[in-house]
Amino acid sequence: DAKTTQPPSMDCAEGRAANLPCNHSTISGNEYVYWYRQIHSQGPQYIIHGLKNNETNEMASLIITEDRKSSTLILPHATLRDTAVYYCIVRVGSVGSSNTGKLIFGQGTTLQVKP
Amino acid sequence: EAGVAQSPRYKIIEKRQSVAFWCNPISGHATLYWYQQILGQGPKLLIQFQNNGVVDDSQLPKDRFSAERLKGVDSTLKIQPAKLEDSAVYLCASSIDRDNYGYTFGSGTRLTVV
Numbered sequence: 001d002a003k004t005t006q007p008p009s010m011d012c013a014e015g016r017a018a019n020l021p022c023n024h025s026t027i028s029g030n031e032y033v034y035w036y037r038q039i040h041s042q043g044p045q046y047i048i049h050g051l052k053n054n055e056t057n058e059m060a061s062l063i064i065t066e067d068r069k070s071s072t073l074i075l076p077h078a079t080l081r082d083t084a085v086y087y088c089i090v091r092v093g094s095v096g097s098s099n100t101g102k103l104i105f106g107q108g109t110t111l112q113v114k115p
Numbered sequence: 116e117a118g119v120a121q122s123p124r125y126k127i128i129e130k131r132q133s134v135a136f137w138c139n140p141i142s143g144h145a146t147l148y149w150y151q152q153i154l155g156q157g158p159k160l161l162i163q164f165q166n167n168g169v170v171d172d173s174q175l176p177k178d179r180f181s182a183e184r185l186k187g188v189d190s191t192l193k194i195q196p197a198k199l200e201d202s203a204v205y206l207c208a209s210s211i212d213r214d215n216y217g218y219t220f221g222s223g224t225r226l227t228v229v
Contacts, residue, residue, distance in 0.1 A: 041222070042222055043119070043206050043208070043221050043222050043223055044158065044206075044208075044218075044220050045220070046217040046218065046219070049217070085157075087157060102148070102160050102163060102171060103160070103218060104160065105150075105157030105159070106157050107157055108157055
């Protein structure tokens with residue numbers, strides 16, 4: 001079973017920041033938080049991941065709370081092309097471990113960016 | 116780099132028939148995954164390969180599903196016989212190794228069983 005809880009849907013105005021929350025209260029110390037998104041009729045696409053510190057790349061920013069029990073994905077300037085299902089995933093295992101590193105998907109958040 | 120290739124893109128079969136899906140991962144990616152995504156749900160892992168060996172097939176319905184990756188490169192997933200509830204998108208993903216951070220997914224094969 002997925003170890004994360006996300007709201008089923010959210011709306012965002014085009015050009016505004018989209019803040020997608022995720023709860024992962026049972027996360028372990030060596031588990032990473034991953035975010036993927038899935039645009040209609042495509043496979044999931046990797047966005048960003050983090051362990052403890054906040055992370056930023058060309059697509060998004062990831063803010064992880066100090067207790068690591070929740071996180072927020074931020075799309076700084078949402079466009080219509082960001083309309084998709086966003087999955088927050090806790091990844092079993094870590095670099096160098098013997099775990100399989102599989103990604104277990106939940107239901108995700110459907111983000112609708114509106115003009 | 117070329118992405119994960121899957122074929123066919125769509126397939127319609129009658130129940131109790133057999134079907135096979137093909138996946139060619141990104142060159143050099145040792146780890147390959149097959150996921151099943153039923154409409155309205157997140158993808159569910161069916162099987163994970165490391166090179167040509169099975170790492171995890173705990174969620175694979177082995178009475179009807181089988182998968183192989185004989186030379187550690189491309190892979191096939193087979194369903195025999197198909198049931199109505201097998202209607203789904205079958206996604207293939209690959210990563211450099213099982214400790215690598217990101218997976219790359221293919222566009223999937225949409226199976227409809229009638």
